[in-house]
Amino acid sequence: MRVVFMVAEKPSLALSLAQILSHKTCTSRKGSNGACSVHEWEGKFRGQHVLFKMTSVCGHVMSLDFPGKYNNWDKVDPVELFSCPTEKKEATPRSFAC
Template sequence: MNTMTVVFMVAEKPSLAETISKVLSKNTRVSRKGFNGACSVHEWSGEFCREHVRFRMTSVCGHVMTLDFQSRYNNWDTVDPMELFVANLEKKEANPKLKMVDFLRYEAKNANVLVLWLDCDKEGENICFEVIDSVISVMSKPTTILRAHFSAVTDSELHTAMKSLREPNKNEARSVDARQELDLRIGCAFTRFQTKYFQVSYLYYFIIQ
């Protein structure tokens, strides 16, 4: 017995998921609250690539992951600021309270197609791959991954975007990863160096008074 294809779609924020699902379903979607309490899930049946499918749409709340140093580099007293330029980094959930990774995996389980409706800029492209990395292991194989491009949240723009889906751009996502790494390493190293410098300077000042 063949099961209906499930198309899992993810927007950048809950309000956008609500609008897109309303337009694409012609206001027939059924909505429920996701278990993380922050995102709703909208479902309806329709046509996709000449096939009758089940759509399931939800959202993230901005970035799913954030870049940070491993915990052993958190001690300002024992870690030389220069070490931060070569220190190991790791991806962590941007907001652990939202349990976004678990939520996405739960809703994406056994879906056949992933359609990403993130903002159409490099930051949005980066979030696309955060979503992909979160759900790819629980989706049915082979998995189709597509990206919607739209410049306005209007009926015509959304329908056009749905008809012209493309693959997400890995290079644009990587450029954001590179910028985030530079911001983190330079920002933290400079802040720690400056803090230590002024601590020593003020200590010396009070000693000689």
């Protein structure tokens, strides 16, 4: 059976769309990372019987931050922030998104 895979912007939107498109017949399960659910139902797409799968993205994968010495807003001239280095970090390391 063919699969039609759809990704929504937020988990709540994925659930709402899946319920609407499936006429409230979708089943839901946690995805492999445990953070985002996968909603599934069967139906017709372009004349073929298919399995629909709807999921979502979950938050931010990466974040960009200033090193520690630039985090005290009372001691740093804001102009320095335009040229100082930045650190790229995994936003939520326990979500296994990366």
